[in-house]
Amino acid sequence: MRRDLSFERAIQFAADLIRIPSLPGEEEGVAMRIVDELRALGFDEARTDRAGNVIGRIAGTGGAPAVMLSSHMDVVDVGDVAAWEYDPYGGAVADGFLHGRGAMDVKGPLAIQVYAAARFVDDRPEGDLLAVFSVHEEKGGWGMMKIMEGVPSLPGAVILSEATNCDLCTGHRGHAELGLEIYGVAAHASAPERGRNPNLVLPYVLLALRELSEAQPVDPILGRATLTPTVIECWPKSGNVIPDRIRITLDTRVLPGWSEEVALEQIRARLAERVPQVEGIRVEVTPGRAVFRGWTGWVDESSNFTPGFLVPDEHPVVQAAAEAVAAATGSVPAVRQWKFGTDGGHSCGTHGVPTIGYAPGLEALAHTNRERLDLAAARRVFDAYPQLIRGVQTALVAAKGIPIQGVHPAHPAPATRVRAAAGVAGG
Numbered sequence: 001m002r003r004d005l006s007f008e009r010a011i012q013f014a015a016d017l018i019r020i021p022s023l024p025g026e027e028e029g030v031a032m033r034i035v036d037e038l039r040a041l042g043f044d045e046a047r048t049d050r051a052g053n054v055i056g057r058i059a060g061t062g063g064a065p066a067v068m069l070s071s072h073m074d075v076v077d078v079g080d081v082a083a084w085e086y087d088p089y090g091g092a093v094a095d096g097f098l099h100g101r102g103a104m105d106v107k108g109p110l111a112i113q114v115y116a117a118a119r120f121v122d123d124r125p126e127g128d129l130l131a132v133f134s135v136h137e138e139k140g141g142w143g144m145m146k147i148m149e150g151v152p153s154l155p156g157a158v159i160l161s162e163a164t165n166c167d168l169c170t171g172h173r174g175h176a177e178l179g180l181e182i183y184g185v186a187a188h189a190s191a192p193e194r195g196r197n198p199n200l201v202l203p204y205v206l207l208a209l210r211e212l213s214e215a216q217p218v219d220p221i222l223g224r225a226t227l228t229p230t231v232i233e234c235w236p237k238s239g240n241v242i243p244d245r246i247r248i249t250l251d252t253r254v255l256p257g258w259s260e261e262v263a264l265e266q267i268r269a270r271l272a273e274r275v276p277q278v279e280g281i282r283v284e285v286t287p288g289r290a291v292f293r294g295w296t297g298w299v300d301e302s303s304n305f306t307p308g309f310l311v312p313d314e315h316p317v318v319q320a321a322a323e324a325v326a327a328a329t330g331s332v333p334a335v336r337q338w339k340f341g342t343d344g345g346h347s348c349g350t351h352g353v354p355t356i357g358y359a360p361g362l363e364a365l366a367h368t369n370r371e372r373l374d375l376a377a378a379r380r381v382f383d384a385y386p387q388l389i390r391g392v393q394t395a396l397v398a399a400k401g402i403p404i405q406g407v408h409p410a411h412p413a414p415a416t417r418v419r420a421a422a423g424v425a426g427g
């Protein structure tokens, strides 16, 4: 059967996906549409998993590690529909752009990956070509976490479709929302001596956090690790009651190689040093947890930590990708890092699989009411993708036997870095 694998057909598919709303946890319609498309295009496997992710596979001829293409199916909310120039769920093509929510983040690039992969149905790669489409990326990557835990064997490399403006992106900082609790003893506010007011310890805690944030290490490529309180709440919430619990949400951006435990330990150590012990008052720092609800009905309480990652420029996968894109487009792509987090935190940061991104689209348009996909840039990427996939796979075959994982050689052990930074700040 002759399949239409043209760029125009891929963009029609992207427009179809834009017309199906898919907030995190509500991706069922998009997932079903993608599964249908993969089957029609001749993928050997096209199914959803327990979390609601779509798993597609084109079987290789054997012998080489798999290459995994990865995009997310969920989108952020559209906000005020009236403020959009084009219908956010219209999928209109006008003035050289595809318009709407998800046009570039990432239903357009997702469609490009699907159609690029479909070329390998009749021209089998040496290793499997996996095409996975995750749920819940916009909420921290629970879907990709489950995909990586569920694959029978880790792929040799992952290629993401998050906006890179046709550059190659090779990493970002990690992200966690930690909890910091101060427990006291509640009492009627008319007799404060009967309680233990956690509010009185709060200033010490906030000062300690500020000191620690100023002492965070700086990565020469990714910048500074950060740590900042965002939400402060207390219970009971009544003007005439001394509360017994304060909760501070801490947004932390960590460097590659850091686990959530490292982030927690440095905070605990600083608080122990700086916050006076008050009898009846206890300070606790807790890992970030969230309840994730898949459209499949699966409810899972899980960590909300996305690790950082950084694949070095000289890594064979990055080199091969840059050469393939240069050969296909006639210009050498810049190699840089994302400002925002991606599903690569799970594939590379957690599992050590070399992960890169290549896609059209400007970061600045993501999550806005001007979201659009530049079709000229999209066509360039579409034309380059088959060569990119083949180039990465060839590099994986060539690297057989050479350790290709362990992608943080430029990063000393996190504990050393934390101590060194704190030492500098402390004089």
Ligand SMILES: [Zn+2]
Pocket: 072, 105, 106, 137, 162
């Ligand atoms: Zn995205």
